[in-house]
Amino acid sequence: MGAIALAIAFLGVLLGTIVLQASGAFTNYVLTLPVTLEREIADPRGDMSEASLRRGSYNQLIQRSLQSEFPAASSRADLRELFGLYSGLNAASVMHRVIADPSLVGSTIDVTMPANHEIDLYLKGVTVEESITAGSGTIQAGAISGDITLSSDSPAFANAIARIRQQASSERDALLGRAARLEADAAGAASRDAREAGLAAARRAREEAARFDTVIDPETRITLGPRTASLLIRLNGGVVAVSALTPDGREAEGRVLLPLESAEASASWSEWVIETPAAARRITDQQAVYARALEERGMVERRFNTNLFLNADSREPELAGVMGAFIGSVLTMLVTMLLAVPIGVGTAIYLEEFAPKNRLTGFIEVNINNLAAVPSIVFGLLGLAVFINTFGMPRSAPLVGGFVLALMTLPTVIISSRAALRAVPPSIREAALGIGASRTQAVFQHVLPLAMPGILTGSIIGLAQALGETAPLLMIGMVAFVADAPSLGLSGLTQPSTVMPVQVFLWSGASERAFEMRTAAAILVLLTLMIIFNAAAIILRRRFERRW
Amino acid sequence: MQLSLITALALLVLTAVGFLAGRSRALALAEKDGSRLHSLPGYHGYYVALWAGLPGFAVLAAYALAGTMIVNTIVLDRMERAAEPLQARYELALANDDIWSEAEREIARLDDEMAALRGEAEQVIAAEGVQSDAVEALRARQDELQFAQDDARFTRDARANTIAGDIIQAVPEAGDHALARAGFEFARLPVQEREVFLADARALAFGDGLASRDTPELRATAGALQPVHSAIAWGACLGALGLALAGLAFARTHLAVRFRARNRVEWVISATLALASLIAILTTLGIVFSLLFESLRFFAAIDWRVADFLFGTQWSPQTAIRPGQIGQSGSFGAVPLFAGTALITLIAMMVAAPVGLFAAIYLSEYADSRVRAWAKPALEILAGVPTVVYGFFALLTVGPLLRDFALFLGYEDAVTQSALSAGLVMGVMIIPFVSSLSDDVINAVPQSLRDGAYAMGATKSETIRHVVFPAALPGIVGALLLAVSRAVGETMIVVMAAGQAANLTANPLESVTTITVQIVTLLTGDQEFNSPKTLSAFALGLVLFVLTLILNIIALRVVQSYREKYD
Amino acid sequence: MADSAAPAHTAKTVYHSVANTHPVKVAASGVEVFYADKQALHGINLDIQDRSVTAFIGPSGCGKSTFLRCINRMNDTIDTARVAGSIRIDDEEINDRAVDPVLLRARVGMVFQKPNPFPKSIYDNVAYGPRIHGLASGKDELDAIVETSLKKAGLWDEVADRLDQPGNSLSGGQQQRLVIARAIAVNPEVILMDEPCSALDPIATARIEELIDELRENYCLIIVTHSMAQAARVSQMTAFFHLGHLVEYGPTEEIFTNPRDRRTQDYITGRFG
Numbered sequence A: 001m002g003a004i005a006l007a008i009a010f011l012g013v014l015l016g017t018i019v020l021q022a023s024g025a026f027t028n029y030v031l032t033l034p035v036t037l038e039r040e041i042a043d044p045r046g047d048m049s050e051a052s053l054r055r056g057s058y059n060q061l062i063q064r065s066l067q068s069e070f071p072a073a074s075s076r077a078d079l080r081e082l083f084g085l086y087s088g089l090n091a092a093s094v095m096h097r098v099i100a101d102p103s104l105v106g107s108t109i110d111v112t113m114p115a116n117h118e119i120d121l122y123l124k125g126v127t128v129e130e131s132i133t134a135g136s137g138t139i140q141a142g143a144i145s146g147d148i149t150l151s152s153d154s155p156a157f158a159n160a161i162a163r164i165r166q167q168a169s170s171e172r173d174a175l176l177g178r179a180a181r182l183e184a185d186a187a188g189a190a191s192r193d194a195r196e197a198g199l200a201a202a203r204r205a206r207e208e209a210a211r212f213d214t215v216i217d218p219e220t221r222i223t224l225g226p227r228t229a230s231l232l233i234r235l236n237g238g239v240v241a242v243s244a245l246t247p248d249g250r251e252a253e254g255r256v257l258l259p260l261e262s263a264e265a266s267a268s269w270s271e272w273v274i275e276t277p278a279a280a281r282r283i284t285d286q287q288a289v290y291a292r293a294l295e296e297r298g299m300v301e302r303r304f305n306t307n308l309f310l311n312a313d314s315r316e317p318e319l320a321g322v323m324g325a326f327i328g329s330v331l332t333m334l335v336t337m338l339l340a341v342p343i344g345v346g347t348a349i350y351l352e353e354f355a356p357k358n359r360l361t362g363f364i365e366v367n368i369n370n371l372a373a374v375p376s377i378v379f380g381l382l383g384l385a386v387f388i389n390t391f392g393m394p395r396s397a398p399l400v401g402g403f404v405l406a407l408m409t410l411p412t413v414i415i416s417s418r419a420a421l422r423a424v425p426p427s428i429r430e431a432a433l434g435i436g437a438s439r440t441q442a443v444f445q446h447v448l449p450l451a452m453p454g455i456l457t458g459s460i461i462g463l464a465q466a467l468g469e470t471a472p473l474l475m476i477g478m479v480a481f482v483a484d485a486p487s488l489g490l491s492g493l494t495q496p497s498t499v500m501p502v503q504v505f506l507w508s509g510a511s512e513r514a515f516e517m518r519t520a521a522a523i524l525v526l527l528t529l530m531i532i533f534n535a536a537a538i539i540l541r542r543r544f545e546r547r548w
Numbered sequence B: 001m002q003l004s005l006i007t008a009l010a011l012l013v014l015t016a017v018g019f020l021a022g023r024s025r026a027l028a029l030a031e032k033d034g035s036r037l038h039s040l041p042g043y044h045g046y047y048v049a050l051w052a053g054l055p056g057f058a059v060l061a062a063y064a065l066a067g068t069m070i071v072n073t074i075v076l077d078r079m080e081r082a083a084e085p086l087q088a089r090y091e092l093a094l095a096n097d098d099i100w101s102e103a104e105r106e107i108a109r110l111d112d113e114m115a116a117l118r119g120e121a122e123q124v125i126a127a128e129g130v131q132s133d134a135v136e137a138l139r140a141r142q143d144e145l146q147f148a149q150d151d152a153r154f155t156r157d158a159r160a161n162t163i164a165g166d167i168i169q170a171v172p173e174a175g176d177h178a179l180a181r182a183g184f185e186f187a188r189l190p191v192q193e194r195e196v197f198l199a200d201a202r203a204l205a206f207g208d209g210l211a212s213r214d215t216p217e218l219r220a221t222a223g224a225l226q227p228v229h230s231a232i233a234w235g236a237c238l239g240a241l242g243l244a245l246a247g248l249a250f251a252r253t254h255l256a257v258r259f260r261a262r263n264r265v266e267w268v269i270s271a272t273l274a275l276a277s278l279i280a281i282l283t284t285l286g287i288v289f290s291l292l293f294e295s296l297r298f299f300a301a302i303d304w305r306v307a308d309f310l311f312g313t314q315w316s317p318q319t320a321i322r323p324g325q326i327g328q329s330g331s332f333g334a335v336p337l338f339a340g341t342a343l344i345t346l347i348a349m350m351v352a353a354p355v356g357l358f359a360a361i362y363l364s365e366y367a368d369s370r371v372r373a374w375a376k377p378a379l380e381i382l383a384g385v386p387t388v389v390y391g392f393f394a395l396l397t398v399g400p401l402l403r404d405f406a407l408f409l410g411y412e413d414a415v416t417q418s419a420l421s422a423g424l425v426m427g428v429m430i431i432p433f434v435s436s437l438s439d440d441v442i443n444a445v446p447q448s449l450r451d452g453a454y455a456m457g458a459t460k461s462e463t464i465r466h467v468v469f470p471a472a473l474p475g476i477v478g479a480l481l482l483a484v485s486r487a488v489g490e491t492m493i494v495v496m497a498a499g500q501a502a503n504l505t506a507n508p509l510e511s512v513t514t515i516t517v518q519i520v521t522l523l524t525g526d527q528e529f530n531s532p533k534t535l536s537a538f539a540l541g542l543v544l545f546v547l548t549l550i551l552n553i554i555a556l557r558v559v560q561s562y563r564e565k566y567d
Numbered sequence C: 001m002a003d004s005a006a007p008a009h010t011a012k013t014v015y016h017s018v019a020n021t022h023p024v025k026v027a028a029s030g031v032e033v034f035y036a037d038k039q040a041l042h043g044i045n046l047d048i049q050d051r052s053v054t055a056f057i058g059p060s061g062c063g064k065s066t067f068l069r070c071i072n073r074m075n076d077t078i079d080t081a082r083v084a085g086s087i088r089i090d091d092e093e094i095n096d097r098a099v100d101p102v103l104l105r106a107r108v109g110m111v112f113q114k115p116n117p118f119p120k121s122i123y124d125n126v127a128y129g130p131r132i133h134g135l136a137s138g139k140d141e142l143d144a145i146v147e148t149s150l151k152k153a154g155l156w157d158e159v160a161d162r163l164d165q166p167g168n169s170l171s172g173g174q175q176q177r178l179v180i181a182r183a184i185a186v187n188p189e190v191i192l193m194d195e196p197c198s199a200l201d202p203i204a205t206a207r208i209e210e211l212i213d214e215l216r217e218n219y220c221l222i223i224v225t226h227s228m229a230q231a232a233r234v235s236q237m238t239a240f241f242h243l244g245h246l247v248e249y250g251p252t253e254e255i256f257t258n259p260r261d262r263r264t265q266d267y268i269t270g271r272f273g
């Protein structure tokens, strides 16, 4: 029936979109550079002590290496764009390598690091649309670097001009259409204010449309800017960014982004059009050129993204990973399990097997049923007020998170354990009591073992819920940005940390586009964990399903 | 830490020894007496082990919980006493100081003036409303006074610092005087810095963590901490071990052939189980009292205008900068949040109720076992998906989709974070909840009712519409109420997909905010714990708790009475 | 029900004279049981002889099981149940606070209507009692106890080679004998059986009846039964209960051939119940 199909279709869409979004995050582009560890920079004090090696400026070394790849880049602006290809945080890993093996100082090592996330997205073709077509005709460059003129005897750039004009006129038409619609709406608007607003918006749209007029006009020079597509010309092993074209298509002005090998006339050139206007993307033409050049030289390649799994959180998406949150989750779940399962099962045993049926136990029962339906965020408020503000426990700590989640999970464990205990037929208890076992012996030696599969199933399901819980942990400060994974041990219990679902929440709110796919990937990791939990529960249920 | 760890290990060993000793003694007794033991030798062992382990561990736990606090109290007390002469000299100096006294009087005078101003403002507000120019003028005047008072405070504190500095200068650094200086310094520290001071002193004394400063005063405090700490630590550890030994010896003398060791041990077990079951009650009490307590503080902070909170339509908790600021404390009107919650819940239920119900009817009445075999797990997976995942989906897929669709239809103000996208996704989240509860309810309708209808020649759909559905209706209503309670309390989806704007609107395409969203907003990020802004989150939590509790109680009642009808 | 109007306090039990061939093992006097506010037994006075089989008969709901459960204090395990009056076993008051009901139940074994072996091996089923009561000091001794118990219950020959198989893999009759062996294994003095054959087929029933007859040599057996024929076949003494009252008690032959109370007569001739 439709309802089921709808629910399941939704599940499919949900999983489908997430898998699709996540797929980009499992690989990333890495930059491999030969870095020479010059002595005076890596070891400023010159005594090879660890303290000295820690003060070395490794980023400078990486920068030098990168600079030597592009000797033409010398202006500050050029260098800033060049060094934007990676994050300076990567210097830390070089430092760790050197500290682990000081003998490296003085030698040249290959440093592999993830490319900046915007570069990564560009190379993956996610954020930027571009196309390369072979050029026709012969063109001649005026010089091999700087601002140059490209000229040709044939209208070599006619194709490009046609394309630019077409794009411009379609955008202009869209704007004019929008303006017309706004005006029509305004005419029928209910209030004066609405009409004014509509007309103003229409006017703005018309003004914007007018800006395309010069581009479209066949008589004027065409200038390219941040709001138009970029036209790059690849010629003689270099790249020129075109800034203006004559209307006849025979001449182009531009700036050299990658030096040409020679200024000879050549017929083998190509047009590289970056259709996404510079204003709408986060990387410059220059960076695109650097990235493609490095790719051609084999220094940038796509690899499996190990950072995503092995690193803790980072401000830089390319370095961010789920490891910290994973460890936080493990610690939190350990605390939750160690508290919720024994207390929950103990409560269930007491209520089901020992407690006299009186007012008090009736009250406890009602109380537990209601507790099971209390919104999880309320448990977070409890944790904040009681554990943190009253008992002075540390904020953001897995210990407190575990406490809160344990209290939240408790009703689930109790209710399912009671059901499991109730499912053990009374004849078993009678049999044990009848030959002189005490109540405790009957319960612990006969009833409990028989109820165990059910209890475990319920507990696992409760823990799986706790694993996916976010809201109460926000209350106790587990939303902090934590760049170091907590240590996997007793001391980790009080260190600031976060957990998988909160990591998902944090990343989903990050502004960098690259975090989007990482969020989806983190969700997949989380879902995998949940599926493992639930599968364990189902297997247990199947294995030990028993008929008396 | 080391010491208590070793003690804990020793206690474990003693417990094990107790077990062995108890068991072997029981066996020996049985041998000598020639008759059967009342309890198995193992129980005698457990009995002795309990006596050996429990008191010792209790002492150790008490020490772990309260040890640091006791040490601090003792040392601070000692410091205070050492600093008494300094303190007296300081107070005398302050009293005799003209500048200080003048500033103090000025502060008091400004306080009075501001109180008068507030009284005047109340009248003006009552007469002309909050928006009037008169109120603006009063507010400006208040800011002026406040500024003057802050000035006076600064003068006073600066003067006090100078005087304190002079007094400290006069005291030599060495020996007992250092402790006096430390006590004096500590007494003058603001509360939040006292903790830092103590932490630094502890770091210097025991090397746990790094000290942020290292001064003679801190050294002196550290020096005072050390002996007290070790005395108490040794006392607790030796006490624990002594108790363990005494318990062991004491319990061993109890053992006899007729001694009911099993009953004693089992009593401890059932007492432990009973204690475990109290945790659930304690949790509820904890929730109720912490919410109530903090809410009362909130209401006190907004001058008990509970009605303004419950019925006010203006929610902007950020604007009340200072307590008592004129005309600014009326911004805790929670109606927009209630309305937002209701709107989203309504949308969610409009999705979840029909789909969930039809799914349940289909699964329990029409589906063959093959369909059930995969539909049920699929619903279970849907139920197990964490809500952040739904939130992410709402934010990145459903929200933009709905916005684009609205734009396409010509609705210009469409936004990504809308009540509609949060509500729709939340509805989907609740579907499995509704369907599994309704499934149970429908399955509880006795087969005999259906058979009766079929016997009268009703078709399947007639039977469902006229017999099964009406019979199951109370149970279904209960299930839907539980689902509503679930929707009201759901947090992550709305936090991520509904937005923060406290709009009072019924337009599902606008951003709205809910109770849970505001709780999260108010309590994440930087916060001082005592501001009305932070406390208001607890008042919202109280509303949420009461609301869901009422829904649950009604729902559980309905479902229960329904069950009883057919059981 | 013709006599349901008979007021409780006037109901007098008819006791037949008994040849005291065996000493009294269980002596009940003034036993009353309440389930919450509902009285299930009214002033039961009854002496039960050792080394014989006593049958409790009566229409269902008349309190037979309730009385049986008084003898090993199984009613303690029901929250709402309250027991008053005195029951003495070998002159020792079992309702005394000083008596540990758990130990009492080792002395007074019980077999239930539906066979209820533990879902464990045959061996563990029988060995469980001796283990928790510390009756065996080693594996050999325990093996011996299991073997003799199974032999006494007439099950040894059938299960000797598969002691490690689960108890509930046996047939219903075998299970019931296993349960009897389990009860015997703790050396009880009294064995209570609550309709032990009602879930069994006639052949298994015959086997159990045979066993009951053998056990009479060593134990005091008390058996609740719905089948008059069974009572007549296996018991020496019979007690007839009705609406919570003990109506008539005496040698089985006399009760069946010469009932003195109208209600007994009606029941035995099948007029009600």
Ligand SMILES: Nc1ncnc2c1ncn2[C@@H]1O[C@H](COP(=O)(O)OP(=O)(O)O)[C@@H](O)[C@H]1O
Residues within 6 Å of the ligand: C035, C040, C058, C059, C060, C061, C062, C063, C064, C065, C066, C067, C078, C080
């Ligand atoms: N656990 C119990 N709680 C409440 N009433 C009970 C319970 N057990 C038995 N009764 C009531 O006590 C009366 C005697 O029951 P029972 O001794 O089981 O009868 P019999 O075994 O003779 O059929 C019946 O009316 C029955 O309803």
Ligand SMILES: [Mg+2]
Residues within 6 Å of the ligand: C064, C065, C066, C194
């Ligand atoms: Mg019965």
